[in-house]
Amino acid sequence: MTETLLKVENLKKFFPIHGGLFGRQVGEVKAVDDISFYIKKGETLGLVGESGCGKSTTGRMLLRLLEPTQGTIEFDGQDLTKLSKEEMRKMRKEIQMVFQDPFASLNPRHTVEKILEEPLIVHGVKSKEERKKRVRELLETVGLSNWHAKRYPHQFSGGQRQRIGIARALAVHPKLIVADEPVSALDVSIQAQVLNLLQDLQKEFGLTYLFIAHDLGVVRHISDRVGVMYLGQMMELADSEALYDSPKHPYTEALLSAVPIPDVHVKKERIVLKGDVPSPANPPTGCPFHLRCPKVMGNCASVRPVFKEVEPGHYAACHLYDEQM
Amino acid sequence: MSEIVEQTQLPPSGPEVNVNQEEKTVSPWVDVWRRFRKNKAALFGAVLVSFFILLAILADLIAPYGFKETALENKHLPPSSDHWFGTDEFGRDIFSRVVYGARISLWVGFISVAGSVIVGSSLGIIAGYYGRWVDTIISRLFDILLAFPSILLAIAVVAMLGPSLQNALIAIAIINVPTFGRLVRSKVLTVKEEEYITAAKAIGMKDSRILLHHVLPNSLAPIIVQGTLAIATAIIEAAALGFLGMGAQPPTPEWGKMLADSKDFIMQAPWTVFFPGIAIMLTVLGFNLMGDGLRDALDPRMRN
Ligand SMILES: Nc1ncnc2c1ncn2[C@@H]1O[C@H](COP(=O)(O)OP(=O)(O)O)[C@@H](O)[C@H]1O
Ligand SMILES: [Mg+2]
Numbered sequence A: 001m002t003e004t005l006l007k008v009e010n011l012k013k014f015f016p017i018h019g020g021l022f023g024r025q026v027g028e029v030k031a032v033d034d035i036s037f038y039i040k041k042g043e044t045l046g047l048v049g050e051s052g053c054g055k056s057t058t059g060r061m062l063l064r065l066l067e068p069t070q071g072t073i074e075f076d077g078q079d080l081t082k083l084s085k086e087e088m089r090k091m092r093k094e095i096q097m098v099f100q101d102p103f104a105s106l107n108p109r110h111t112v113e114k115i116l117e118e119p120l121i122v123h124g125v126k127s128k129e130e131r132k133k134r135v136r137e138l139l140e141t142v143g144l145s146n147w148h149a150k151r152y153p154h155q156f157s158g159g160q161r162q163r164i165g166i167a168r169a170l171a172v173h174p175k176l177i178v179a180d181e182p183v184s185a186l187d188v189s190i191q192a193q194v195l196n197l198l199q200d201l202q203k204e205f206g207l208t209y210l211f212i213a214h215d216l217g218v219v220r221h222i223s224d225r226v227g228v229m230y231l232g233q234m235m236e237l238a239d240s241e242a243l244y245d246s247p248k249h250p251y252t253e254a255l256l257s258a259v260p261i262p263d264v265h266v267k268k269e270r271i272v273l274k275g276d277v278p279s280p281a282n283p284p285t286g287c288p289f290h291l292r293c294p295k296v297m298g299n300c301a302s303v304r305p306v307f308k309e310v311e312p313g314h315y316a317a318c319h320l321y322d323e324q325m
Numbered sequence B: 001m002s003e004i005v006e007q008t009q010l011p012p013s014g015p016e017v018n019v020n021q022e023e024k025t026v027s028p029w030v031d032v033w034r035r036f037r038k039n040k041a042a043l044f045g046a047v048l049v050s051f052f053i054l055l056a057i058l059a060d061l062i063a064p065y066g067f068k069e070t071a072l073e074n075k076h077l078p079p080s081s082d083h084w085f086g087t088d089e090f091g092r093d094i095f096s097r098v099v100y101g102a103r104i105s106l107w108v109g110f111i112s113v114a115g116s117v118i119v120g121s122s123l124g125i126i127a128g129y130y131g132r133w134v135d136t137i138i139s140r141l142f143d144i145l146l147a148f149p150s151i152l153l154a155i156a157v158v159a160m161l162g163p164s165l166q167n168a169l170i171a172i173a174i175i176n177v178p179t180f181g182r183l184v185r186s187k188v189l190t191v192k193e194e195e196y197i198t199a200a201k202a203i204g205m206k207d208s209r210i211l212l213h214h215v216l217p218n219s220l221a222p223i224i225v226q227g228t229l230a231i232a233t234a235i236i237e238a239a240a241l242g243f244l245g246m247g248a249q250p251p252t253p254e255w256g257k258m259l260a261d262s263k264d265f266i267m268q269a270p271w272t273v274f275f276p277g278i279a280i281m282l283t284v285l286g287f288n289l290m291g292d293g294l295r296d297a298l299d300p301r302m303r304n
Helices: A055-062 A085-091 A112-122 A128-141 A158-170 A188-205 A216-222 A240-245 A250-257 B028-037 B040-057 B094-130 B132-147 B150-161 B165-192 B195-202 B207-243 B255-265 B271-298
Strands: A004-019 A024-040 A044-048 A070-075 A095-098 A176-180 A208-213 A225-230 A233-239 A308-311 A314-316
Touching (some): A004 A055, A004 A208, A024 A055, A044 A216, A055 A095, A055 A176, A095 A158, A095 B195, A112 A128, A112 A158, A158 A188, A188 A208, A216 A225, A225 A240, A225 A250, A233 A240, B040 B094, B040 B271, B094 B132, B094 B165, B094 B207, B150 B207, B165 B207, B195 B207, B207 B255, B207 B271
Parallel strands (some): A044 A208, A044 A225, A095 A176, A176 A208
Antiparallel strands (some): A004 A024, A004 A070, A225 A233, A233 A314, A308 A314
16 A cells, blocks of 8 residues: 555645725635645545635645645644744755746746756756756756747746746655646646656656646546545545546536536536635535535535445535435 | 825736747836837937936036136126137136036935935835825825925925035925835835736745835836936926025135026126026936836836
C-alpha cells in the first residue's frame, strides 16, 4: 500500500463580507465548507465542480496562499497550518502550483529564463551556472527549446505559455503539484498535448497531482480518483472508474449526464438541473444540493448529510445512503 | 492631478501563433521605443528637451557672457549681433542668462521630481502592498497635502524655510509627493492582484523580492509618464515662485525671476520679457509632449 502524501481534514475557508457605512462584517462567503480528502504518493486526485464551488480556494489553501479558516493540512506528516509564515514559504519548495491562465501568471516583463530561474534563486541555488543549466534542462523537459529562454511570455502561444508555467512549477523538484484548471484557458486542440505532458512528467518524476477542473470530461483520463465539489462541500469522492461507472450522488449523476459519451451503446438521459447554483454567501440549509436535486427526500432540507464511505473507497454525502433505522 | 496609466494584460488565449527561431526577441522596452519613434509630436518634445539639456550642460561654452556680468552703459539694448536677445536693465546679456537659466530650471525640475518620485513611490508602495492601517495613515496624509492648492502650499513651505532656490525646490518636491504616492499606490493595488504575483508567492518568494522584482518594475510606466509631465509643472512652479520673489534670488538667472524683474520695462524693452518667457514655454512644451508620447508608447491601449 502506498503512503499518503497529503491529508486534508475538515478544511474550511469563510471569506468575510464587509458592508454598511463602517465596513462592519455583515456576513461570510462559505467558499470551502468542511471538506476532507487525502492524496497518496504518486497519484492524481481530480477535483471537479462548477465554477465558484471552491476548487481554487481549496488548492490555494494547500500552499497557504489563502489562510484556512479551520482544519488541518497534513503534508508528508507535517501539519502545514501550524507552520510559521517563513517556514511555510520554504515549504512551498515541496508544493507547487500551475495556474489556469498561463499568460496572467507569467510576469510580462520577465524573460522565460528569468521566470524559470526565480524559483531556483528563491530556494537557494547560488551558482549562476547551475541555474542556467537547470533552466535548459527544464525547457527540454517540457518540450521547449533552449533558444526560447531569451523570449518574453507574449511571444509564445497559449500552450507554450502553459509549458513555461509547468516548467516553473517543476524547477525546484516539488513532491505535490496543484494544477488549477491548467488546460481550461487553452484551445481544445492544445489541451490534450498539455495533459499528456503532465502525465509524462508524473511518470518521470513520480509527481503527485491535485488536478482541478470544472468538468468531468477533462479529468477522466488523468485522475486515479476524483472528488466532486458543490457549493464548498465535497459531494462524492471515489476511484475514477467507480465514479464514472456507478456514481452514488445525484449531483455527480447530473454532471456525468452532461459529459458527451464517446461510447454510443451507453444511452444516458441528460439530467437537466432545475434552478441556479445558490450563492455561497447564503447557502441552503441541510444538503447544499437539495433545492436542485431530482431525488430530494424528507430530511434533505434540514440535515446536512455526512460525508462517509458508502462502498469501500467510495465516499458520498447523501441521505440516500443513510442507514435504515 | 494624478494620471493613472493602467496596463491591463492582453486577453489570454489568443490564437496559437507560431514562434519561430528567426523572429527576433523584442524586449518590452524596445517595443516602447518603436512606438515612441512613430509619434512626431513626442519626438519633437524629446528634441526640445534634449536641446535644453545640452544648453544646460554646455552653458559655459555657449554663453558669450557671464550671467552676472553687468555693464550699466549697455542697459536695455535691443537684440543685435553682440547681444542676440538684447540686454536687461543692468546691461546683462539676456541670451547668456537664458542659457544659464536652462541649468537652473532643469536642475529644479529633475531634482525636485526625483525627490517626489522617491518619497512618493516608497510611501505608495508600502501603502498599496501592506494595506490596512498603514494604507489608511499614508492615504490620509496624501489627502491632507492635496487639500491645499499646490502653489499656496509651496508658498507656505517657502515662507517657513525662507526664500531661496533650494527651498523652492524642496517646496515643489513636497507638493508633488502625494501625486506620485497616489499614482503608485493605485498601480500597486492593481499589480498585486495580478496572477503573477500569486505565482511569485507560490514559488516561495519573499515579500521584499516580490516588491522589488515584480511590483515595482510593473509600476514603472506610469511613474515615468507622470514624472516627465511633473518636470514641466515643476519648472513652471519654480518660475512662479521666482516671479513672486520666493525662489531664486538675484543675480541667479532663473527664468521666472527674470520675467518678474523685467515686467516694469515690458513696453520699452519687450525682449527682456519675451526670451525668458519663450524659454519657459518651450521647455514645458517639450516635457509635456514627451510625457504624452511616453504614455501612448508605454500603453498603446490608452490611445483612442
Ligand atoms: N478573496 C475572496 N474574497 C471573497 N470571496 C471569494 C474570494 N475568493 C473566492 N471567493 C468566493 O469563494 C467562492 C469559491 O471561489 P473559487 O474557489 O475561486 O471557486 P472555483 O475555483 O471552484 O471556481 C466563490 O463564490 C468566490 O466568489
Ligand atoms: Mg477556480
